[in-house]
Amino acid sequence: MRHDQHKVAERTTDVERSVSEVEDGVKPFQKAARDTTKDIAALYAKTEDLENRSRRNNIRLVGVPEKAEGANATEYVEKWIAEKFKDKGLSSLYAVECGHSIPSRPLPPGQPPHPILAKILHYKDRDVILQQSRDHLGLTINGIKVSIFPDYSSAVQKKRAHFVEIKRRLCGLQIQYSMIFPPKLRVVAFGSALFFEDPDAALQWLDKNERQLRNQNLDT
Numbered sequence: 001m002r003h004d005q006h007k008v009a010e011r012t013t014d015v016e017r018s019v020s021e022v023e024d025g026v027k028p029f030q031k032a033a034r035d036t037t038k039d040i041a042a043l044y045a046k047t048e049d050l051e052n053r054s055r056r057n058n059i060r061l062v063g064v065p066e067k068a069e070g071a072n073a074t075e076y077v078e079k080w081i082a083e084k085f086k087d088k089g090l091s092s093l094y095a096v097e098c099g100h101s102i103p104s105r106p107l108p109p110g111q112p113p114h115p116i117l118a119k120i121l122h123y124k125d126r127d128v129i130l131q132q133s134r135d136h137l138g139l140t141i142n143g144i145k146v147s148i149f150p151d152y153s154s155a156v157q158k159k160r161a162h163f164v165e166i167k168r169r170l171c172g173l174q175i176q177y178s179m180i181f182p183p184k185l186r187v188v189a190f191g192s193a194l195f196f197e198d199p200d201a202a203l204q205w206l207d208k209n210e211r212q213l214r215n216q217n218l219d220t
Helices: 002-054 073-084 123-135 154-161 164-172 199-219
Strands: 058-062 096-101 116-120 147-150 177-180 184-189 192-196
Touching (some): 002 154, 058 123, 116 123, 123 147, 164 177, 164 184, 164 199
Antiparallel strands (some): 096 116, 184 192
């Protein structure tokens, strides 16, 4: 028994030594993995920023009847915007560089029309169009409501989509709000502007203050 116990002790020592060697060998790889993860996150953030910067002059038209743009979406969008916003501050250099429907594949029956993506030549004209589209309600084509939005990367659009519920409730309460970049909700209430990056935090704030906000609207 003493002999067997001695053998077990020796084998245990060998195993502990082997485990220690493995742990020492893994540590550099663990650090390399952490560094690589940080580098990937930084590169992703830079790529995301560059993609959104490349879309700086873009607008997205939602609700345009299918095929209404004909064979030349660029010319169609340019003329339509010029007609709708001709007295709203567009510059003399206003032009649409390019426009196209997205995606290009046919839609299944009953689906809403494709959005149209258009690139405005000058960013100031793009800002005028977005501002006026928010103020100038009732934009239509053939009696169908058309909305104009900024064009962001898919990642940013997904983050903005998380605020849909809170925006719907704010609209119902007639509370002024806007979305700013990066995805952040700006709410004007009680005489000041509040900013929310987390939609859950915004919903919690609204749940807490909804009655007061509703009463405030009734008083006004």
